[in-house]
Amino acid sequence: MKSCSKCVMPETAETLGFDNHGVCSVCRQVEFKQSSIDWVERRKELDTIVSAVKDIHNYDCIVPFSGGKDSTFTLWYIVRELKLKPLVVRFDHGFMRPIIAENNLRTFRTLGVDVHTFTPNWQVVRKLMFEALRRRGDFCWHCHTGIFAYPMWVAIEKQIPLVIWGEPSSEYSSFYGYDETEEVDERRFNTVVNLGINAEDMEGMLDDTVSTYKVTVRDLKPYTYPPYAELRRLKLRSICLGSYIPWDVKAQVELIKNELGWQGEEVEGVPPQYDFEKIECFMQGVRDYIKFLKRGFGRTTHLASIDIRNGRLTRAEAEELVAQYDGKRPGSLDIFLRYLGLTEAEFMTIVSDHVVPPYEMPDLKWAQTHKMNQRPHDFEKWSRIVGDPNVDR
Amino acid sequence: MHGNRELRLPANRIIPSLLLRRGRLAKGVRFADYRDAGAPATICRAHSAQGADEILLLDIEASHDGRESDFGALEKVAAEIQVPLTFGGGMTNLDRIHRAIEAGADKVCLTTAALDRPDLIEEAAQVYGAQAVMVGIDVVRRDGDYKLYDHRTGWTVSKQLDDWVGEAVSRGAGEIRLCAVDREGTRQGLDTTLHDRVRARVNVPIILEGGVGDLDHVAAAMKAGADSIGLGTLLVFSDNNLVKVRRFLANEGLKVRS
Amino acid sequence: MKVTVVDYGAGNIGSVANALWRAGGEPVVTSDPDRVRSAERIVLPGVGAAGAAIKAIRAGGLDQALDSARKAGRPFMGICVGMQVLADELLEFGNHRGLGWVRGIVAAIDPGENKSVRVPHIGWSEIDLGAKRSSVLGSRDRYFYFCHSFRLVRDEGIAVATVAHGEPYTCAIEFDNVFACQFHPEKSQIAGQRLIERFLAWKP
Numbered sequence A: 001m002k003s004c005s006k007c008v009m010p011e012t013a014e015t016l017g018f019d020n021h022g023v024c025s026v027c028r029q030v031e032f033k034q035s036s037i038d039w040v041e042r043r044k045e046l047d048t049i050v051s052a053v054k055d056i057h058n059y060d061c062i063v064p065f066s067g068g069k070d071s072t073f074t075l076w077y078i079v080r081e082l083k084l085k086p087l088v089v090r091f092d093h094g095f096m097r098p099i100i101a102e103n104n105l106r107t108f109r110t111l112g113v114d115v116h117t118f119t120p121n122w123q124v125v126r127k128l129m130f131e132a133l134r135r136r137g138d139f140c141w142h143c144h145t146g147i148f149a150y151p152m153w154v155a156i157e158k159q160i161p162l163v164i165w166g167e168p169s170s171e172y173s174s175f176y177g178y179d180e181t182e183e184v185d186e187r188r189f190n191t192v193v194n195l196g197i198n199a200e201d202m203e204g205m206l207d208d209t210v211s212t213y214k215v216t217v218r219d220l221k222p223y224t225y226p227p228y229a230e231l232r233r234l235k236l237r238s239i240c241l242g243s244y245i246p247w248d249v250k251a252q253v254e255l256i257k258n259e260l261g262w263q264g265e266e267v268e269g270v271p272p273q274y275d276f277e278k279i280e281c282f283m284q285g286v287r288d289y290i291k292f293l294k295r296g297f298g299r300t301t302h303l304a305s306i307d308i309r310n311g312r313l314t315r316a317e318a319e320e321l322v323a324q325y326d327g328k329r330p331g332s333l334d335i336f337l338r339y340l341g342l343t344e345a346e347f348m349t350i351v352s353d354h355v356v357p358p359y360e361m362p363d364l365k366w367a368q369t370h371k372m373n374q375r376p377h378d379f380e381k382w383s384r385i386v387g388d389p390n391v392d393r
Numbered sequence B: 001m002h003g004n005r006e007l008r009l010p011a012n013r014i015i016p017s018l019l020l021r022r023g024r025l026a027k028g029v030r031f032a033d034y035r036d037a038g039a040p041a042t043i044c045r046a047h048s049a050q051g052a053d054e055i056l057l058l059d060i061e062a063s064h065d066g067r068e069s070d071f072g073a074l075e076k077v078a079a080e081i082q083v084p085l086t087f088g089g090g091m092t093n094l095d096r097i098h099r100a101i102e103a104g105a106d107k108v109c110l111t112t113a114a115l116d117r118p119d120l121i122e123e124a125a126q127v128y129g130a131q132a133v134m135v136g137i138d139v140v141r142r143d144g145d146y147k148l149y150d151h152r153t154g155w156t157v158s159k160q161l162d163d164w165v166g167e168a169v170s171r172g173a174g175e176i177r178l179c180a181v182d183r184e185g186t187r188q189g190l191d192t193t194l195h196d197r198v199r200a201r202v203n204v205p206i207i208l209e210g211g212v213g214d215l216d217h218v219a220a221a222m223k224a225g226a227d228s229i230g231l232g233t234l235l236v237f238s239d240n241n242l243v244k245v246r247r248f249l250a251n252e253g254l255k256v257r258s
Numbered sequence C: 001m002k003v004t005v006v007d008y009g010a011g012n013i014g015s016v017a018n019a020l021w022r023a024g025g026e027p028v029v030t031s032d033p034d035r036v037r038s039a040e041r042i043v044l045p046g047v048g049a050a051g052a053a054i055k056a057i058r059a060g061g062l063d064q065a066l067d068s069a070r071k072a073g074r075p076f077m078g079i080c081v082g083m084q085v086l087a088d089e090l091l092e093f094g095n096h097r098g099l100g101w102v103r104g105i106v107a108a109i110d111p112g113e114n115k116s117v118r119v120p121h122i123g124w125s126e127i128d129l130g131a132k133r134s135s136v137l138g139s140r141d142r143y144f145y146f147c148h149s150f151r152l153v154r155d156e157g158i159a160v161a162t163v164a165h166g167e168p169y170t171c172a173i174e175f176d177n178v179f180a181c182q183f184h185p186e187k188s189q190i191a192g193q194r195l196i197e198r199f200l201a202w203k204p
Helices: A024-033 A037-053 A069-081 A100-113 A124-135 A141-158 A185-195 A199-203 A216-225 A228-234 A249-260 A286-294 A298-309 A315-325 A332-340 A344-352 A366-368 B040-050 B061-066 B070-079 B094-103 B112-116 B119-128 B159-170 B192-199 B214-224 B242-251 C011-022 C033-037 C051-059 C062-071 C187-200
Strands: A061-065 A086-091 A114-118 A162-163 A239-240 B013-021 B024-028 B032-036 B055-059 B085-088 B106-112 B133-142 B145-150 B175-180 B208-209 B228-231 C001-006 C027-031 C043-046 C076-079 C087-090 C101-110 C121-129 C143-148 C150-153 C159-163 C170-177 C178-181
Touching: A024 A239, A037 A239, A037 A298, A061 A069, A061 A141, A061 A199, A069 A086, A069 A100, A069 A249, A086 A141, A114 B192, A124 A199, A124 A332, A124 A344, A141 A162, A141 A185, A141 A228, A162 C011, A199 A216, A199 B040, A199 B159, A199 B208, A286 A298, A286 A344, A286 C159, A298 A315, A298 B145, A332 A344, A344 A366, B013 B040, B013 B061, B013 B208, B013 B242, B024 B040, B032 C159, B040 B055, B040 B070, B040 B242, B055 B070, B070 B085, B070 B094, B070 C011, B085 B133, B094 B106, B094 C043, B106 B119, B112 B119, B112 B145, B112 C051, B133 B159, B145 B159, B159 B175, B175 B192, B192 B208, B192 B214, B214 B228, B214 B242, B214 C051, C001 C033, C011 C027, C011 C187, C033 C062, C033 C178, C033 C187, C043 C062, C051 C062, C062 C076, C143 C187, C150 C170
Parallel strands: A061 A086, A061 A162, A086 A114, A162 A239, B013 B055, B013 B228, B055 B085, B085 B106, B106 B133, B133 B175, B175 B208, B208 B228, C001 C027, C001 C043, C043 C076, C076 C178, C087 C101
Antiparallel strands: B013 B024, B024 B032, B133 B145, C101 C150, C121 C143, C121 C159, C159 C170, C170 C178
16 A cells, blocks of 8 residues: 655545655645745635625624634634624534533633534434445544535525635645635535435435434435525625635644633544544544544544644654554444444444455454553543433433 | 647546436346435436536336336436436437437437337437437347347347447447446456457447446556446445546546546 | 527537526526627537538528627637537538638548547547637636537637647637637536636626
8 A cells, every 4th residue: 555755644545646756635735735825815815705794794604613623713713813793503413522512612702602503313313324334434424414514504594695614625635726715515515525425315325224213305404405596696605714824733723722722632543642633523533443444544644644744743753653543443433333233243344345445454353452442531421322212221 | 640749539437327217316236136326416416526527327217117218307417417418218219319308418328229220320310410329238248258138128139249339330329338237236347358349340439337346447447448437336335436536547547537 | 697598409508508507607598689689698509510500590590690799799609519600611411601700611520540539529638728818718627528520620820729639620719709619618517617607707
């Protein structure tokens, strides 16, 4: 399995291309971002977009919010730098860690914002998780689509013509390049977000393997992208803040820690110095583990590569970290299996269908001998409730 | 004069091949044992967004049961996409072909309809041009040779493959969809030998289908000279979105659209 | 941004209108010469045979309407057969007289001796930008969808792009307020959409 000659991302990572020097496309995109973008010009474009909506409607914009480092920084920037009145829209995926509630209270109360939270039907979520795992080897479909579709419905309902997201996808993958300002629209939804599956597809694909709960098209509305005609009528713009200001995770985390008292958290399978990454979801460990089973790399590879691109880590140091932390079976897998009523063997069989060559997936025996030693301190607080009295009792 | 200039041929094509059945997309192994593969309009929306080079939509019920083609589904699909669309299944006369074009198909694919009445190929090419008329050729391997196959009966057809290929093109087919039916859904790889056989006979573009299980199969077939590949199973039951497929092929040194 | 799509029975109107709408335009489909004559911006699509197309355009009185709109300086885009009919002579299934906006003839693609050059030319080909700058063609997108057997020859200096499918030939022209392309922007996904967006913003 070959890797980028600069960072440590392997060929099995989605959308990665390699040039003549063996350098990956994301490294090149970040180089471009660091050297070839006129950020003054980009910031002017942002000011133009913002001035078109400021003080006209009840809210100037929507900020979709998870409570992680990116959306927290984005919200801070919208309120303190752009001086806009946002409506914060939260999509509760069902796996929030306690730290998030604490961080959010500090953020919302300090900045002073209205917050709209939506929690989807868990019975529906369970079935969506299973079908997505089976079809795509990625159980997070409900979360990807809910996060990107739901706020658009709120925008239409409340007639808010601007939605501001955080980092552009070009920071970590090559669906888009940094030379364009990616619009977070239906095309992006169908390319980057929904794994090629829309709600109308899921409706016919779901079966009764997990439960006999009947899911209808109505139940899938939060995961459905609104019709283009309605968004166009509203003249909605849906942009990434990171297209208009240079995204710098390290500096941004420092800022939100200082300005808002944001706190990091230990994360399954990741070196302790990365306490700012993906802290908002307790299924993150399972998600990373599946990625490792399919593609042979985990979150540490991803984080170390980011540090290499920003001159904070050498390749040798990165390889050491990866060897130590990537590729271990997380404790949260037991919770995941409980949610879907699967055995670990069944889980491995399903995932094995999605392995990306040339990588070869390890087997169940390997998994039993490569368990994570540490459990995050709040592990017992992660909900085991399945919504099935036979299991929950 | 021609030899001196650098020849720039069209890019290799990746074409989702979608089976339409009872208003939904279906994918099964060898024309049986279907599983729901999504709603036609939204699946095509995703394929178009991800950069499918073209989309092939085949109404297998219309063809198999002799019913009218699902022009309604076709119209909904056409409204969602900005890539070329080929429609096939049940277009047994010019009127139905006309309806398909009106509903938004750029090309029609005639398979059993062309076998039943080869004149139809000429009639369609006269009105719409050879570039709008694709002839579908289903093939199986029997007794050590390739035989034409009729999916309605499940039997082979007596006409010889080479003869039919030549006849279809001389009657005006601008393109051929070549499907190794016994490989469909089996994930054993594409039949490049079959492709070479047909390639040697005619000079129109050929779309090869049947047997893709992973991206290596697509790369191998393209390297062997099959420049247009139809994808079915691969896209339905795996995490292979077309952006990734294209990036993989580019990494393999193959010329794909960028 | 209103844009009039000329309907002369040559099919493919739906996808052109849809692409214009997705690019932010407001398409109005019409076969009425008066509405074409007074249109702000015009798109002339076309698939099939150029000879049949020019006959239908003349039968509908659209040739004069198009001439009139062009003289009035309205931005115009011709697509595929909608580009071919602009020529003097069209040699597809006979010899027909085109609109004559462009000096040249439309003849069959000549594949030469190389068997790999297939006719019809179907697929995504990379275009080469010419020395003459174009306001409608961007510099970023190079792959567009082609589906044709005939092409424009001898266009004398108005080419803004060529395609090397066999012997290189012109695939896009631009002069005054006229832009036309042999390929299909409405079938060329995001590259085509960007081109259409530029056409809608074009102030020739």
